[in-house]
Amino acid sequence: MKKCILLLFGAVLFVSGLYAQTNISAHFTANTTLTVANSPYTVINNININDGVTVTVEEGVEIKFNDGRYFQVFGTLNATGAKFTTSRATPAKGAWDAIYVSSEGSSSIGTVNLTNCTVEYAQNIYCRKGTLTLKKSTIDNFSGYGVQVFSQGTLDISETTIKNSNNHPIYLTGPGMLKGTNDNVLTGNSADYIYLNFNDVSGVFNMPKFDIPYRVTTFRVTETGTLNISPGVELKSFNTEITIRGKIKARGTSDKPIIFDMHPGSSYWLGVNITPSAIDSACIFQNCIIKNAKYDNDAYVAMAVDGASPTFENCLFTDNHRNLFVTGISQPIFTNCKFNPSTIVGGEAYNVAIDMNANLDFSTDSIKFNAKEIRAVRILPSTVIDDARLKKLSFKNIENISYCLYETTTVHDTASLVIDPGVVIKCRQYNSMITANGTLTGIGTESEPIIFTHIADDNFGNPLDSENNGQAGINNSNSGRIAIYGNSTSKIKNWKIHYGGYDSNNWAVYVSKGNIVESCEIKNSYRGIYFYDNAQLLNNAFLNINYYPLGRYVNQGSPTLIGNTVSNVGYIGIFIPGIAADSPTLQSLDFAGFTNVAYLIDDNRTIAAGNVLTINPGVVIKFYQAGRFTINGAIKAIGNKNNKIIFTSYLDDSASGDSNNNGTASTPGNGDWAGFDYGGSASDTENILKNCELRYCGEWYVSRNAVIHITDCKVAIDSVMINFTNKCALGIYGNANPVISNSEFYNLGNAPIHMDMFSNPTFNENNKVANLPRIGLLVRGGTINGTVPERSFAGYNNITYIIEEA
Structure with missing residues (x-):
């Protein structure tokens, strides 16, 4: 039988030496079985297994490769209980090249199945186009990566050990397919991570659970992409961010959470970004831990949601500089999530931030702060572009938490913003501002007024001391402003507007058109309300105003002043800061109990x-x-x-x-x-x-x-x-x-x-x-x-x- 095989495949196999060592020198062009009887085999040339050809390696066969040689499989290689090693007498890592599963430019789809096999002293195994199945096998002493998977490759790995490689055990150059079980041993390499060294997922990409984490660089799930992450997976980001423009399903379990983390060799990671193109119903985070997003830039957070509505359930945000941004028209769902304190302790920090387009409910979630954090929900600068609502926001452990307004929120001229009774807005800076070019409606009540004050004002909010520093002195007009300019009638009623005005030359409130300021308390400012057009100022109280309670820019219009009162103001009169070029009329007005005030x-x-x-x-x-x-x-x-x-x-x-x-x-x-x-x-x-x-x-x-x-x-x-x-x-x-x-x-x-x-x-x-x-x-x-x-x-x-x- 041995003579028959040699006669049939004489172009490929040559027997040499006293102990029947068989050389492999030419490509496999027909189905072939490598038998124990002819083992060991020595690969002396670079060998292809052609498309349509199956090479079967019997159990116990040893295949030795001369230096730099490889198998390239365009057909099928099936091996059970075989050994692939170097032909050197003294083995060394990288002595021979690799096993290749086809080639990316080829029309052939290769298949390599290794069961109970050992592959050692090579440079790499490349799964370029086709499927590599490793079962109960050992990859040992590679000079490069263990297995490299390309975009058109599929790696199916189970009960396999990859060890002693000079790099990562598994390395993906593109979004190929990973299949596997959590019974592999992938430790003992120079870098024990599954390295995803590609940027974009445009199809379906699965991350099965292995015993080591994934390492990702700049990583994007495109509009057509889907990322499925199995329970227990750990993702370690290296100087980068994860961006979701399509779908992500990160469904961990209570005992196997999915962990998004920073690579220990990284200087930073920038968190996870959910963009407006993300598919809301297919963006799911369950039992996830998002941690160690510590980039020292105010714009980066552990989780940024922009114009999207993903779902978060039983997720933990911990050891981050900043936990959460929600911007744009977003309605993310948070259930039983925990937001732990910021890791910034040397200066001011904040935990959760939103803009006024977003709509959130944290009633089942909890939040904690460190001693330096602003103990409020930050309001980010933005333009409100649709019908928005700023409501009382409660966490499981803090009812009606204060908002902290940074810079300017502008209501677009086609948009509207409703602010609910009882909302407390504290201005972080003197230049904080709400500018309503559209419609602003904020109707407080006597028992639940809307508060607009300085961050250091400990008389309002929950907790009262938003800066956790005791009562600090506040200068008049050191807080923000409200400007109501829209053509559709806006109305604010029962507000307490304290310390407003930016500085002594500006006003706490600006109001024009036919917009209404009613039953509001303007207090501790240099200047109260600046009005023009047909503005309506009704039953407001001006207290502790250094200069002018009112200023009128004189233009065409008939403003209405009814029932307003003053106490401890610098001047009782209406200041004229300017005169419009529309040939206006200056008429008598009554104010603060004075008929025809000056x-x-x-x-x-x-x-x-x-x-x-x-x-x-x-x-x-x-x-x-x-x-x-x-x-x-x-x-x-x-x-x-x-x-x-x-x-x-x-x-x-x-x-x-x-x-x-x-x-x-x-x-x-x-x-x-x-x-x-x-x-x-x-x-x-x-x-x-x-x-x-x-x-x-x-x-x-x-x-x-x-x-x-x-x-x-x-x-x-x-x-x-x-x-x-x-x-x-x-x-x-x-x-x-x-x-x-x-x-x-x-x-x-x-x-x-x-x-x-x-x-x-x-x-x-x-x-x-x-x-x-x-x-x-x-x-x-x-x-x-x-x-x-x-x-x-x-x-x-x-x-x-x-x-x-x-």
């Missing part, structure tokens, strides 16, 4: 060219030292004889009461504010002052000679009283041609008129002067060339010109 101006306010500010009868405007109007457009201030428009000092308590809220501690004086400046672009037809009073102006700090400067334009001044100034009443310059009628100039610091000789004012009858240091027309210095006209003023015919400037 408007307050602290610096220059410019009326732009082409713009007309109309001031209704009865309006009172009070100015600080540098306060003035610069009119490049027009002011149309037409009062009534019995309801005049008053422009005066902020110290003048006789008009609209004690605006600086200091009782009789201060009194007005000449020169408390500057005045009016009309420029050459000012309208000649719209500028009218009628039935008005200007008191206590002519501030020395602003270089001027008169209360009202008129340059190269026309102003109609009728029935106007200018009283108490240390300057002239009117300054008329260039080609100015104002018309002054029925006006009164009292208690001036100089002559009633300061003018250029050839300006062209019209002084009608019935103007009056009294208590002046001198009566005449004071001429501004300069070159005069022409005929000096005779003028009459205030009953003085051919009134005197006074020249005292060169």
Whole structure:
């Protein structure tokens, strides 16, 4: 029989030597059995097992490979109880090359089945295209990896030992298929991990449980991919993150949890990311442990969920810098999960963070904090893009935990945000802000107000001391702001807004359009509410406001102020920070028990060219030292004889009461504010002052000679009283041609008129002067060339010109 085999396969097998050693020198082109009788075999060339050919190796056969030689299996290799080793007398790792299962570029699909076999002293076994089955076998003393699996390869391994390799026992260069049982022994190698050295899973990839962890680099499950992880699997990430864009099913058990961890040789790992394209119903984490995500960057967490709704059940988040981010339109389900404290102990940290698009329920979950953590749920900066709701959020061990707002949350103009009664929002920074360009609805109750305050405010929240540092001092306006700008009616009611405003130059609340702020407490701020358009401020209380409870940006609109109160405020009045270029009307408003409360101006306010500010009868405007109007457009201030428009000092308590809220501690004086400046672009037809009073102006700090400067334009001044100034009443310059009628100039610091000789004012009858240091027309210095006209003023015919400037 032996002679027959040799005759039949003489092209392949050659018997040599006294002890019947058989050389294998040519490719297998027909089915062949390697028998014990011809063993040992020596592979002296690189050998292919061709497609369609089966080579069977009998039990007890030994196949020796000369240096660098290999088997490449395009057909089938079946071996039971065989040994594949080196032909060297003194064995060494990597002496021979490998067993290859086909080739990636080949059309052939190879099959290698090794049962009760030993493969030793090779470089690798490569499963490139086809199936490698290892059962009860031993892979020993390899110079490279134990088994390398490529994208088109399948490794089925059970009851097998891989040891003494110079690298990982199993190495995947692509998302091939792994099958196996947990009865293998894969330890005793230079790196005892299953190394997944590829990035993308675009099909189905299974991670069976082995006795060693998996090592992953940058690892992504694509939109078409599915990752199935068996109970007990450990994944060790190496300087990377795991991103799920498709499906993941990580179903551990209570006794065999799935562990997501950092590789011990890694500097960091960046956690797990669930992206918006992930398939919600097919993203499942059960009995998982997510740990050691400690990258020192605020943007990275152990588990980041963005625009997705995976399921987490009985999962433990532990030993992480930050445990959880949930952003975008997300509704993840958490059941019986535990969030352990942050590992950051040298500075501020946080445990769980969401943005206001997300909708979560932690009622069956528990959370713990270290001594440095913000003991609240962080609100991340975001734009709300749909209908969102910020609700009272409770953990099993903390009811209605506080939120901590970082930076700005913006409600998009097509979106809405509802904030439930009892919600507590604490601002981490002074620049924290909620900006509603869409609809904001926050209706608290008297028993459950909505709280918007500073993180250090220990009067509110659960736990009260969110920073765990005792009661800290808080400066007024050191917390965040609320801005309500949307076209659809927004409403906030029964809020406590404390310490709001960013700094002393900003406001706690901004509100425009027809939006409503009702029954809110604005407290401990430099400035309260800034409003414009048709804003509605109803029954609000302003407490401990350093400067202004209200500020109105004057534009077209009819704001509503009803039932508001003040206590311990700097000024009782409505501050005007600016004037819009839409030709607005300034009307009387009642505030804080004051009928027709004063408007307050602290610096220059410019009326732009082409713009007309109309001031209704009865309006009172009070100015600080540098306060003035610069009119490049027009002011149309037409009062009534019995309801005049008053422009005066902020110290003048006789008009609209004690605006600086200091009782009789201060009194007005000449020169408390500057005045009016009309420029050459000012309208000649719209500028009218009628039935008005200007008191206590002519501030020395602003270089001027008169209360009202008129340059190269026309102003109609009728029935106007200018009283108490240390300057002239009117300054008329260039080609100015104002018309002054029925006006009164009292208690001036100089002559009633300061003018250029050839300006062209019209002084009608019935103007009056009294208590002046001198009566005449004071001429501004300069070159005069022409005929000096005779003028009459205030009953003085051919009134005197006074020249005292060169």
